[in-house]
Amino acid sequence: MNYQIRPQSTDFKLGIAELSQLETWLNDNPAAIGIAVVGRSNVGKSSIINALFGKSVARVSKTPGRTREVNIFTFNLNQNGKLSDLPPFFLIDLPGYGHAEVSKEMSRKWNDLIGTFFELISPGILLANLQDARHPNQAVDQQFYDFLNNYTNSSILIFNKIDKLKTQKERAQLEKLKPILSKAYKSIRQMYFASAETKQGLPQVESALIAHLLEQVEIQKHERENL
Numbered sequence: 001m002n003y004q005i006r007p008q009s010t011d012f013k014l015g016i017a018e019l020s021q022l023e024t025w026l027n028d029n030p031a032a033i034g035i036a037v038v039g040r041s042n043v044g045k046s047s048i049i050n051a052l053f054g055k056s057v058a059r060v061s062k063t064p065g066r067t068r069e070v071n072i073f074t075f076n077l078n079q080n081g082k083l084s085d086l087p088p089f090f091l092i093d094l095p096g097y098g099h100a101e102v103s104k105e106m107s108r109k110w111n112d113l114i115g116t117f118f119e120l121i122s123p124g125i126l127l128a129n130l131q132d133a134r135h136p137n138q139a140v141d142q143q144f145y146d147f148l149n150n151y152t153n154s155s156i157l158i159f160n161k162i163d164k165l166k167t168q169k170e171r172a173q174l175e176k177l178k179p180i181l182s183k184a185y186k187s188i189r190q191m192y193f194a195s196a197e198t199k200q201g202l203p204q205v206e207s208a209l210i211a212h213l214l215e216q217v218e219i220q221k222h223e224r225e226n227l
């Protein structure tokens with residue numbers, strides 16, 4: 001059972017900017033399985049997605065006008081180097097938070113969109129929150145987790161740009177933050193150190209993602225059998 005994300009297999013499905021459209025998609029896909037990625041702007045979300053899935057995804061999400069949308073893609077897994085017979089999974093690129101220049105109107109829109117997303121999203125979607133390893137747990141990251149506390153979703157936290165931590169002391173500080181964050185934010189299931197630049201830590205993130213996907217496939221199979 002040797003699964004990997006199939007390189008360059010992502011397929012852009014739709015970009016959603018309107019609440020009603022998001023509600024429709026979420027209601028139509030109650031059993032979606034996949035991953036949703038969110039983080040402060042400039043944290044390296046596009047770079048991590050590129051490194052894990054291939055370049056075409058971030059190109060779409062960075063198109064002017066799409067940066068504020070919920071961008072939905074599908075992707076496949078390979079099994080032993082060949083396309084697996086599992087159905088496609090979802091990759092959901094959520095609009096970033098903590099932009100320097102946002103109007104009240106825009107942040108209200110983000111809250112509405114993301115609130116609805118977490119309220120209605122399938123339990124089969126794993127949330128991955130990205131933070132900057134050099135500047136972890138910023139005020140906007142804390143606000144995001146406080147916001148997430150209103151919902152039941154579990155998440156993984158990926159500290160990106162780990163290559164920028166040059167000293168042992170900086171690494172030790174980040175290590176020390178882990179238990180503090182898991183205590184403060186119940187939704188965090190696991191934390192990873194990674195670098196989109198050096199690819200360090202990405203195999204662990206990929207394994208965690210694949211384990212989640214396969215687990216959800218099994219859960220849904222059991223649910224269908226028990227109907």
Ligand code: GDP
Pocket residue numbers: 039040041042043044045046047048096160161162163164194195196197198
């Ligand atoms: P996004 O706004 O969150 O999608 O961030 P981007 O992927 O566009 O990255 C923002 C900046 O951070 C770019 O200049 C990237 O080259 C840089 N960056 C992203 N990931 C890493 C990383 O792991 N290490 C380093 N050193 N730089 C990174």
